[in-house]
Amino acid sequence: MSAPLRRVFVSRDAYRSRRLKDAARLLPVLGAALFGLPLLWRGEETARVGTAGxxxxxxxxxxxxxxxxxxxxxRFARAEAGAEAAGPGRPGPAPGGD
Known part of the structure; x- marks a missing residue:
């Protein structure tokens, strides 16, 4: 039999920090996709939109x-301030923990 899988849990602060980093990385991709969207507008129904729209x-x-x-x-600034205020008793998210 194989060994049972070990579950890995991370602290809530580290998890939120990683999701914020993911959101920051995704923002330019989302922007590029949305800026490219008007290039796909063709046809009679979109003729009403025009340049101004x-x-x-x-x-x-x-x-x-x-x-x-x-x-x-x-939110990044708030998370950093919370990590500094946590003090030695409660560690904040690990720096560079990607």
């Missing part, structure tokens, strides 16, 4: 990316 869409995506980056950066 496309530019409004691009501006909305741009503003959304800025807002998303701001929120992620704010």
């Amino acid at each position: 496309t530019l409004l869409f691009i501006f909305a995506v741009w503003a959304g990316l800025i807002l998303g980056a701001f929120l992620i950066a704010r």
Whole structure:
């Protein structure tokens, strides 16, 4: 028989830190996909959108990316401040623990 699988648990802070890093890495990919979306708009139904609608869409995506980056950066700062305030009794997320 094979040995039983060992479950690996990470602390909640380390898990959240990794997910924040994943979100920060995914943001440019999401932005590139959304900026490329107007290139796929063709046909009669999208003829009503026109240049103005496309530019409004691009501006909305741009503003959304800025807002998303701001929120992620704010959560990073909050996580770092929490790790510093944790002190020696409670370790924060491991640096570079990817």
